[in-house]
Amino acid sequence: MDLLHNLYIGFSIALTWVNLLYCGVGVLVGQIIGVLPGIGAPTAIALLLPLTFAVNPTSALIMFAGIYYGVAYGGTITSVLINVPGESSTVMTCIDGYQMALKGRAGAALSIAAIGSWIAGTASVVLLMAFAPALARFGLRFGPSEYFSLAFMAFGLLTVFGGESPVKIIFSTLLGLLLATIGLDVVSGLPRFAFGMPQLLGGIDFIVIICGIFGVAEVFNSIEEPEETSLVKEKMRLRDLFLTWEEWVASRWAIVRGGVIGFFIGLIPAGGITTASFLAYLAEKRYSKHPERFGTGAIEGVAAPESANNSASISGFAPLLALGIPGSPTTAVMLAGFMMWGIRPGPLLFQTKPDMVWGLIASMYVGNFLLLLMNLFLIPAFVAMLRVPYSALMGFIVIFASIGAFSVNNNLFDVWMMLGFGLLGYVMKKLDYPIVPLVLALVLGRLAENSLRQSLTLSGGSLSIFFTRPFSLLFIIAGILAYFSPLIWWGIKRLRTANARITT
Amino acid sequence: MWIADFIAAVVAILLGSAVIILSSQLPYMAEYGPGPGFLPLWVGVGILACAIVIFIQVLKKHGKTTNFFKPGTKTGVKILIEIIVTFLLFPLLGFSVPLGLFTGVAMRTMGKHRWISCSVTALVTAVCVHFLFGDYLNIPLPTGRIGF
Numbered sequence: 001m002d003l004l005h006n007l008y009i010g011f012s013i014a015l016t017w018v019n020l021l022y023c024g025v026g027v028l029v030g031q032i033i034g035v036l037p038g039i040g041a042p043t044a045i046a047l048l049l050p051l052t053f054a055v056n057p058t059s060a061l062i063m064f065a066g067i068y069y070g071v072a073y074g075g076t077i078t079s080v081l082i083n084v085p086g087e088s089s090t091v092m093t094c095i096d097g098y099q100m101a102l103k104g105r106a107g108a109a110l111s112i113a114a115i116g117s118w119i120a121g122t123a124s125v126v127l128l129m130a131f132a133p134a135l136a137r138f139g140l141r142f143g144p145s146e147y148f149s150l151a152f153m154a155f156g157l158l159t160v161f162g163g164e165s166p167v168k169i170i171f172s173t174l175l176g177l178l179l180a181t182i183g184l185d186v187v188s189g190l191p192r193f194a195f196g197m198p199q200l201l202g203g204i205d206f207i208v209i210i211c212g213i214f215g216v217a218e219v220f221n222s223i224e225e226p227e228e229t230s231l232v233k234e235k236m237r238l239r240d241l242f243l244t245w246e247e248w249v250a251s252r253w254a255i256v257r258g259g260v261i262g263f264f265i266g267l268i269p270a271g272g273i274t275t276a277s278f279l280a281y282l283a284e285k286r287y288s289k290h291p292e293r294f295g296t297g298a299i300e301g302v303a304a305p306e307s308a309n310n311s312a313s314i315s316g317f318a319p320l321l322a323l324g325i326p327g328s329p330t331t332a333v334m335l336a337g338f339m340m341w342g343i344r345p346g347p348l349l350f351q352t353k354p355d356m357v358w359g360l361i362a363s364m365y366v367g368n369f370l371l372l373l374m375n376l377f378l379i380p381a382f383v384a385m386l387r388v389p390y391s392a393l394m395g396f397i398v399i400f401a402s403i404g405a406f407s408v409n410n411n412l413f414d415v416w417m418m419l420g421f422g423l424l425g426y427v428m429k430k431l432d433y434p435i436v437p438l439v440l441a442l443v444l445g446r447l448a449e450n451s452l453r454q455s456l457t458l459s460g461g462s463l464s465i466f467f468t469r470p471f472s473l474l475f476i477i478a479g480i481l482a483y484f485s486p487l488i489w490w491g492i493k494r495l496r497t498a499n500a501r502i503t504t
Numbered sequence: 505m506w507i508a509d510f511i512a513a514v515v516a517i518l519l520g521s522a523v524i525i526l527s528s529q530l531p532y533m534a535e536y537g538p539g540p541g542f543l544p545l546w547v548g549v550g551i552l553a554c555a556i557v558i559f560i561q562v563l564k565k566h567g568k569t570t571n572f573f574k575p576g577t578k579t580g581v582k583i584l585i586e587i588i589v590t591f592l593l594f595p596l597l598g599f600s601v602p603l604g605l606f607t608g609v610a611m612r613t614m615g616k617h618r619w620i621s622c623s624v625t626a627l628v629t630a631v632c633v634h635f636l637f638g639d640y641l642n643i644p645l646p647t648g649r650i651g652f
Contacts, residue, residue: 054642165561167561171516193526193544216587223583224577389617391615395610399629399633403599406643412591449543453543457537
């Protein structure tokens with residue numbers, strides 16, 4: 001009954017005209033961002049965040065959530081029609097989606113992506129409603145040692161899901177932690193790495209770094225390597241969007257499996273929607289009776305990853321709302337938003353701000369429904385946006401990034417800092433240093449350090465506090481296994497090779 | 505690209521060393537637990553360790569990488585210079601005019617747009633920035649010496 005009552009509260013907030021407007025704007029912006037190359041959900045939210053200082057936090061959050069799951073829908077259009085993922089989470093959709101488009105079934109591919117995303121997204125909201133409050137109650141038992149261990153595990157999981165050089169992932173994480181320590185130490189009041197500059201005493205604001213490292217860096221990277229695209233020349237009619245019975249039968253279980261995989265991957269810190277879509281595609285291919293069809297235009301190859309990425313984008317709110325731990329760069333930027341509005345997400349949020357939490361959750365039903373309608377009836381309009389020249393788009397990114405950085409402290413120093421971080425992000429991307437670990441560590445850095453210091457103060461400097469509390473121990477073990485996972489995989493591979501040699 | 509990787513690894517080693525030196529000047533332990541230098545010192549140690557591993561990896565792959573500079577790098581440098589000039593103009597002309605000018609000039613630099621369309625875009629952008637951010641969103645943008 002509690003759940004229904006909370007949902008009633010949520011809908012009474014989400015269905016006000018103002019929040020409906022913010023939800024509509026959010027999903028529309030998300031859809032457009034997904035279609036346009038060179039700009040992603042974290043960039044868009046980071047650029048818009050400073051503009052919401054004066055907006056009601058619930059409305060702003062509803063809009064940002066709409067952008068987040070809207071991007072996953074929008075990215076599908078470019079994946080199917082021009083074989084270029086609008087978002088990293090739609091990379092897997094290119095494989096079979098573009099092949100379907102070449103065979104004249106672009107409409108069906110876009111249709112199953114929209115329907116699958118809607119079904120999996122809505123189911124994920126239902127599960128989120130049940131799971132997030134339970135996770136919050138669980139989180140109430142957490143002390144500083146559990147929070148430090150959880151952050152330690154989240155950083156470790158980046159090496160599992162990061163997909164790049166583990167050493168560079170750890171380096172990038174440490175760089176984020178280093179940036180988080182800049183400024184006055186909250187306990188002793190001593191300045192750290194401020195070099196006598198008063199602008200650095202308060203630390204470097206997260207928005208300044210994000211606007212540079214995602215916004216301006218992306219501008220330089222996109223200018224240097226423009227995406228070559230070739231639009232599938234097909235005039236799409238409404239009837240092309242209808243699925244055949246065979247296509248529906250082939251996709252229905254792929255949607256269920258993709259949705260379930262997406263939900264659980266979204267719950268894991270650092271799991272992310274890209275990993276969810278990747279794993280869903282691989283699982284679908286492995287499960288299929290005809291794996292050879294994958295890569296040639298199998299509709300399940302579109303349904304599974306699309307359902308997974310939408311499901312994961314919604315379940316990713318559970319650790320953010322219930323524990324205050326972001327699982328992806330986008331939720332990390334949203335955590336910065338919470339801080340900007342003076343709200344601390346975590347176990348108590350469900351008790352102190354139930355209207356905000358349930359309003360946000362209820363808005364996801366509305367947003368997903370709006371996106372379904374947009375994706376079934378407005379695809380030609382979004383395809384037309386592919387004609388927007390990057391030369392014009394780039395100017396707007398620089399404008400939003402500059403004004404966003406300036407508005408934090410009304411200080412030009414921050415604008416120059418933002419440009420500096422833009423160049424850092426550009427160089428990091430060129431040299432294959434991942435940016436996501438830096439961002440997550442930057443956001444969680446203060447929490448991790450404060451929890452570490454509180455824990456060691458409580459234990460009189462003994463590290464045993466992390467190993468004597470069960471949840472803390474569990475997170476530490478998971479973190480250590482994650483950090484050493486590249487070595488473990490390497491060892492397993494060596495053993496398998498050695499065994500294969502012995503048997504032959 | 506190898507030289508860029510090499511330079512990056514050297515910079516990372518220098519960064520790690522600098523962090524260790526600077527954080528060792530902060531108190532490592534405080535009265536009731538770890539001091540302000542505790543985490544930065546270990547972060548510095550971690551950065552240095554990772555940087556050394558990366559440096560060794562770079563030395564091993566000598567000559568196996570692609571070019572750092574791409575055909576579009578030249579345009580990227582031009583845009584960077586335009587951004588720097590724009591930011592330098594902020595104290596003099598405020599935000600609206602330089603950002604409008606930047607949009608127009610950058611369009612010209614990036615694409616094959618006519619001067620007239622670039623000029624119109626610059627003008628519309630400057631007006632939009634002024635009214636949207638300055639008036640509607642109430643962000644106190646500096647107006648510069650021309651008062652706009």
